[in-house]
Amino acid sequence: MVTFALVDCNNFYASCERLFRPHLKTRPVVVLSNNDGCVIARSQEAKSIGIAMGAPLFKIRNLVEEHGVEVCSSNYALYGDISERVMTTLGSNAPNHEVYSIDECFLDVDNLAVPNLTEWCKNLRHSTYQWTGIPVSIGVGPTKTLAKLANRLAKKSIKAAGVIDLSNHPAWIEPALRKTPIGDVWGVGRRWSQMLEERGIMTAHDFAHGEDGWIRKKMGVVGLRTVHELRGYVCHALEDQPQPKQTTCCTRSFGETVTEKAQVHDALMSFAERAAEKVRAADQVAGVVQVFIRTDPFNLSAAQKSLSGSVTFDHPTSDTRAITGAVTSILDRIWRDGFAWKKAGVMMLDLTATGAAPPSLFDAVAPKNDGLMNAMDALNQRYGRGSIRLGLAGKDQEWRMRRENLSPSYTTKWADLAKVVMG
DNA sequence: TCTGGGGTCCTAGGACCC
DNA sequence: TCTGGGGTCCTAGGACCC
Numbered sequence: 029m030v031t032f033a034l035v036d037c038n039n040f041y042a043s044c045e046r047l048f049r050p051h052l053k054t055r056p057v058v059v060l061s062n063n064d065g066c067v068i069a070r071s072q073e074a075k076s077i078g079i080a081m082g083a084p085l086f087k088i089r090n091l092v093e094e095h096g097v098e099v100c101s102s103n104y105a106l107y108g109d110i111s112e113r114v115m116t117t118l119g120s121n122a123p124n125h126e127v128y129s130i131d132e133c134f135l136d137v138d139n140l141a142v143p144n145l146t147e148w149c150k151n152l153r154h155s156t157y158q159w160t161g162i163p164v165s166i167g168v169g170p171t172k173t174l175a176k177l178a179n180r181l182a183k184k185s186i187k188a189a190g191v192i193d194l195s196n197h198p199a200w201i202e203p204a205l206r207k208t209p210i211g212d213v214w215g216v217g218r219r220w221s222q223m224l225e226e227r228g229i230m231t232a233h234d235f236a237h238g239e240d241g242w243i244r245k246k247m248g249v250v251g252l253r254t255v256h257e258l259r260g261y262v263c264h265a266l267e268d269q270p271q272p273k274q275t276t277c278c279t280r281s282f283g284e285t286v287t288e289k290a291q292v293h294d295a296l297m298s299f300a301e302r303a304a305e306k307v308r309a310a311d312q313v314a315g316v317v318q319v320f321i322r323t324d325p326f327n328l329s330a331a332q333k334s335l336s337g338s339v340t341f342d343h344p345t346s347d348t349r350a351i352t353g354a355v356t357s358i359l360d361r362i363w364r365d366g367f368a369w370k371k372a373g374v375m376m377l378d379l380t381a382t383g384a385a386p387p388s389l390f391d392a393v394a395p396k397n398d399g400l401m402n403a404m405d406a407l408n409q410r411y412g413r414g415s416i417r418l419g420l421a422g423k424d425q426e427w428r429m430r431r432e433n434l435s436p437s438y439t440t441k442w443a444d445l446a447k448v449v450m451g
Numbered sequence: 452t453c454t455g456g457g458g459t460c461c462t463a464g465g466a467c468c469c
Numbered sequence: 470t471c472t473g474g475g476g477t478c479c480t481a482g483g484a485c486c487c
Binding site: 063 | 453
C-alpha cells in the first residue's frame with residue numbers, strides 16, 4: 029500500500045518573479061520563453077484576463093497594455109535556485125520523495141506516522157510558503173495519476189485551501205474523476221484527448237471505465253497504465269533515485285534568421301560548448317554528437333529545410349575540443365547555401381558515466397583527460413558562466429536570443445542581491 | 452515584424468541472422 | 470509452381486511530460 033502526495037508550485041515562474049518584487053503581487057504577471065517568444069507561465073490574474081498558455085507575445089499585446097501586465101523574460105538561474113530551496117524544504121519533511129520537475133515533487137507519505145495526513149499537508153503548504161515564499165498546492169492519492177488529479181482539483185477549488193486528500197476520502201475519487209476533463213488527465217495530451225473525445229470519452233471517469241483491449245490497441249501500454257492508475261492500481265512507482273540522463277542537448281532559435289555559414293558555425297560552437305559542459309557536470313561522456321539546423325516553420329513564404337548529421341566517437345568523450353571538432357565536420361558535411369536558418373542545436377547522445385564507458389575495440393589506448401576541461405569548468409563555476417572559453421565563438425552575434433525584460437539574478441549574483449535600505 | 456527548450460518512453464518497420 | 474518462422478537490433482517518428 030502506497031500513498032502519493034504531489035506538491036506543485038502555483039504558477040511557479042510567475043511566483044518566482046514576484047518574490048523579490050512585491051509590487052507585482054497584485055498585478056498580472058507573465059513569463060516568456062526564450063527569445064521573448066511566447067507565454068510559458070502566468071499568474072492567476074493573467075489567466076483570469078484570458079492570456080492563454082503558449083500565446084505568442086505579439087498576439088496578446090493589447091491585453092498586456094489594457095491590464096498593465098508585467099512581462100518577464102525567463103530567468104532560469106533564478107527559477108532553478110528557488111526550486112532547490114522548495115525541494116529542500118519538502119525533502120526535510122518527507123525524506124522519501126521524487127523531484128519530478130522544476131516545480132513538482134512526489135512524496136511518499138505512507139511512513140510518516142502522522143495522525144492526520146490532510147492536516148500534515150496543510151502544515152507543509154504553510155511552512156513551504158513561510159520558508160521560501162512560494163505558494164504550493166498538494167494532491168494526495170493512491171497512485172501518482174490520482175495524486176496529480178487531486179492536485180489539479182486542489183488548485184481549482186477555493187474551499188480546498190490548496191489541499192485535496194483522496195486517500196483520506198475514497199468516496200471522493202469517483203466525483204473527482206467525473207469532474208476531470210479527459211485532457212486534464214496526466215498522460216493524456218492533445219492528440220489522445222481529441223481521439224478519446226471523438227469516441228465519447230469526455231472525462232477521467234469515462235476513461236477509467238474504458239475497455240482495456242481497445243485502449244491497448246489505440247494508446248499502447250502507456251495509455252493502459254494511465255487507465256489502471258485512475259482505477260487505483262500503481263503502475264508508476266516513486267523514483268527517489270534520480271536516473272542518469274541518456275541525452276542532453278543545447279538548442280536555440282536565433283533572434284533573427286541567419287544565412288551565413290560562419291554565423292551558423294559560430295552559434296553551433298557556442299551550443300557545443302554548453303552541451304559539453306552539461307555532460308561534464310553530470311560526470312558523463314557522450315558516444316554520439318548530433319547537429320541539426322532548420323529554417324523557420326512559421327514563415328510560410330520562406331523555403332523550408334531541415335538538415336542533420338551525427339558523428340560517433342571512437343572513444344566517448346566530454347571534451348569540448350573533440351565535440352566542437354565533430355560539430356564542425358558535421359556542419360561542413362550537411363551545409364546548404366540559400367536558406368534562412370532559424371534554429372540549430374547540438375545533441376549529445378549515448379551518454380554513459382565517465383569511466384564506465386567500454387574501451388574501443390580497435391584501440392587499446394584511450395585518450396587521457398588532460399585536466400583542461402576541469403580547470404575551465406572550475407573557473408566558470410567560480411566566476412560565472414562564460415568567464416573563460418575556448419576561442420571558438422564570437423560575442424554578440426546576430427543569432428543571440430532576445431531577453432528584453434530580464435529580472436535580476438537575485439539569488440545567484442552578488443551584484444543583483446536585493447538591498448535593504450534602512451531609513 | 453513577432454511562435455521555447457529539454458527531456459522520456461514506446462512502436463513500427465527494416466535489416467539481418469539462423 | 471511452390472516461397473517459413475522466429476528472433477534481435479537499430480532507427481525514425483510519434484506520443485507524452487514540464
